[in-house]
Amino acid sequence: MxxxxxxxxxxxxxxxxxxxxxxxxxxxxxxxxxxxxxxxxxxxxxxxxxxxxxxxxxxxxxxxxxxxxxxxxxxxxxxxxxxxxxxxxxxxxxxxHELGVDPGLQKDGVEADLQRLLAEQVDVIDPRATLVRREFPTAIGPVDLLLRNPDGGTIAVEVKRRGDIDGVEQLTRYLELLNRDPHLAPVAGVFAAQEIKPQAKVLAGDRGIRCVILDYEGMKGTESGAPRLF
Amino acid sequence: MxxxxxxxxxxxxxxxxxxxxxxxxxxxxxxxxxxxxxxxxxxxxxxxxxxxxxxxxxxxxxxxxxxxxxxxxxxxxxxxxxxxxxxxxxxxxxxxHELGVDPGLQKDGVEADLQRLLAEQVDVIDPRATLVRREFPTAIGPVDLLLRNPDGGTIAVEVKRRGDIDGVEQLTRYLELLNRDPHLAPVAGVFAAQEIKPQAKVLAGDRGIRCVILDYEGMKGTESGAPRLF
DNA sequence: AAATCAATCTCGTAC
DNA sequence: GTACGAGGTTGATTT
The missing domain is CATH 2.70.180.20 (Protein Yojf; Chain: A;)
Incomplete structure (x- = not known):
């Protein structure tokens, strides 16, 4: 350099x-x-x-x-x-200066980590819900998480680190599509992120989409195989 | 430094x-x-x-x-x-090293320049259209350009340097809102950009929005007050 | 190779 | 000070 x-x-x-x-x-x-x-x-x-x-x-x-x-x-x-x-x-x-090759940056806590943790702890969304699958495929792309809704139908979850209006639009398109499938309908929508911007919260509300704030550190604390003590 | x-x-x-x-x-x-x-x-x-x-x-x-x-x-x-x-x-x-204060970067050809040029050359959109105003205000934000449609009603134009799906979504929301106004309706949509991605073009087509590719250098060439020679 | 999407985005600007 | 949007976005992953 x-x-x-x-x-x-x-x-x-x-x-x-x-x-x-x-x-x-x-x-x-x-x-x-x-x-x-x-x-x-x-x-x-x-x-x-x-x-x-x-x-x-x-x-x-x-x-x-x-x-x-x-x-x-x-x-x-x-x-x-x-x-x-x-x-x-x-x-x-x-x-x-001779710097040589750099081994590169190791990251922990990006969106992929959030999605993985949430898939293991779907009770954060709904204590009675169960995971159908991660990256549930649709014609317009995979839905982050699909859950079985204990009250009937399914729940589509969009996971973001920071939730803005685009994420709500994306989830809306998935919901339109999924609700046409009689095996899945009615499909409820959940927008889950570490932080959700005000405009996104309003738009989600308008469309009947529930917002859930994720606590990464807290979820990581309960990640270990051992169940909670109480 | x-x-x-x-x-x-x-x-x-x-x-x-x-x-x-x-x-x-x-x-x-x-x-x-x-x-x-x-x-x-x-x-x-x-x-x-x-x-x-x-x-x-x-x-x-x-x-x-x-x-x-x-x-x-x-x-x-x-x-x-x-x-x-x-x-x-x-x-x-x-x-x-002492660097002092930097005067900063001067840019030409960003979205604001495109919008300004297009406002002066609305004939690129439609040879008979006339400008109502730039940054036409609505409850959900300003529309880039609003034109009087010679065939009746108005034309809402969304200007982007690179057109992707988000821009189409944005214009769609404007059109929904503007079409409720009897003074403006019917409002046609035009998505204008230097480059429009395939998915955006498809979505625009589905929604009856016309796409226009902008040639910045060409528009800049006709910018000067002098009218074209032929 | 082209397209899609996340990012400790960064950075400017308007409210 | 916060929110919103553009960017020569960049950079990684997938098709």
């Missing part, structure tokens, strides 16, 4: 056009060809180019040179034709 | 839990407190902490020390309680 601190301006042309005025920034050039421009706040780069791309250094034209530009860096994407033109005015730091 | 290349492991605890095994990485510490961990590929950091957060350096406990850890860095979010524990095994580079 090469780290350069430089006064520069950057023009991007691709899916849109952008311009970064002259300022001092960190330029990262990674081993896979990635080029990224960082300011001194926030963690996202202001601009970047993803691999596969190539960087070529050019002498500035006369106009640029007279404006103080010492080099032009042209970064071109090999496939899409997206292009960056970097005007380098001054290099304040330039170092290179 | 402080740039550190170090052999380290990182544990994050917050909205989820994550672990980064021991490896050599770039650690960025920005002026606003942001801490980010980069590997040598891709532009996104493997792990990070957003401000407001504080970094404290601690001596490693005996167990860590015997494993080769020379320092513990604890990064704690001031409000959410999210926490990072960084185990530093070896520092290979450490430098600090």
């Amino acid at each position: 090469r780290l350069i601190v430089a006064r520069c301006s950057v023009d991007y042309s691709g899916r849109l056009n952008t311009h970064l005025p002259l300022a001092t920034r960190l330029i990262m050039i990674k081993a896979d060809g990635t080029v990224a421009f960082h300011r001194d706040i926030q963690h996202a780069p202001l601009n970047w180019m993803s691999p596969p791309c190539t960087l070529t250094v050019e002498q500035p034209d006369e106009e640029s040179a007279s404006a103080g530009v010492i080099e032009h860096w042209r970064v071109t994407h090999a496939k899409t034709g997206d292009a960056l033109l970097v005007r380098i005015y001054e290099v304040l730091h330039d170092s290179a | 402080r740039l550190i290349v170090a052999r380290c492991s990182v544990d994050y605890s917050g909205r989820l839990n994550t672990h980064l095994p021991l490896a050599t990485r770039l650690i960025m510490i920005k002026a606003d407190g942001t801490v980010a961990f980069h590997r040598d590929i891709q532009h996104a950091p493997l792990n990070w902490m957003s401000p407001p957060c504080t970094l404290t350096v601690e001596q490693p406990d005996e167990e860590s020390a015997s494993a080769g850890v020379i320092e513990h860095w604890r990064v704690t979010h001031a409000k959410t309680g999210d926490a990072l524990l960084v185990r530093i095994y070896e520092v290979l580079h450490d430098s600090a």
Whole structure:
């Protein structure tokens, strides 16, 4: 990885056009060809180019040179034709480092974990409900959980980490479809998430969909095979 | 901005839990407190902490020390309680740089630009239509463009850069609402985007919504006050 | 390879 | 300060 601190301006042309005025920034050039421009706040780069791309250094034209530009860096994407033109005015730091391969990030607590835990603890939804299956297939995609409703029919559960309006729309489409199946109807809907946004709660209410807030840490605490003591 | 290349492991605890095994990485510490961990590929950091957060350096406990850890860095979010524990095994580079304030990124060609251009060129939708107004207000949010339909009633236009199923759902909700207004009904729907995904096109067709592909560069070419020559 | 979907999404802006 | 929506979203998984 090469780290350069430089006064520069950057023009991007691709899916849109952008311009970064002259300022001092960190330029990262990674081993896979990635080029990224960082300011001194926030963690996202202001601009970047993803691999596969190539960087070529050019002498500035006369106009640029007279404006103080010492080099032009042209970064071109090999496939899409997206292009960056970097005007380098001054290099304040330039170092290179061998990082090697990174073993990558291990995660726990994403949506897949929530769904797995909830499938093992469907009593969180309804103490008398039983699991029919996870990822119940339909023509428009799998329903996260399908439960047998002790009061008759079934319950379709949509699991999200954060519940917004899109999730309610998605569950609504599943419910329309599932309710046409006489083996399953009537199908009740449950929207289960660690957090549900107000608009989503309102829309769910309008459509007769019940909302359930999930406590991941609590559910994880009861995950172990041992049943609760009391 | 402080740039550190170090052999380290990182544990994050917050909205989820994550672990980064021991490896050599770039650690960025920005002026606003942001801490980010980069590997040598891709532009996104493997792990990070957003401000407001504080970094404290601690001596490693005996167990860590015997494993080769020379320092513990604890990064704690001031409000959410999210926490990072960084185990530093070896520092290979450490430098600090004054970047100053960045003027920020200037963009051209985002959704707002599309909407503005289309408002000036509604003939792209229908050669005889005329603009009623942009951002036409409704109880559930503003409709991007409302046009007078020369064949009677009005046309509601939803503008997106990339059209997917969500945009069709959104326009559908607007149409339901607008069609209840006798001053506007009948309201036809138009879904306008630079690119429309197949599923969105199918859903729009089912609902009688017309799809229009927008050519941003072409529309920009006719933007200037001068009318076309032919 | 294309499409679909989650994300510690990030980041801006309007309310 | 919170909520909402766009993004050169990115990145992983599935078809």
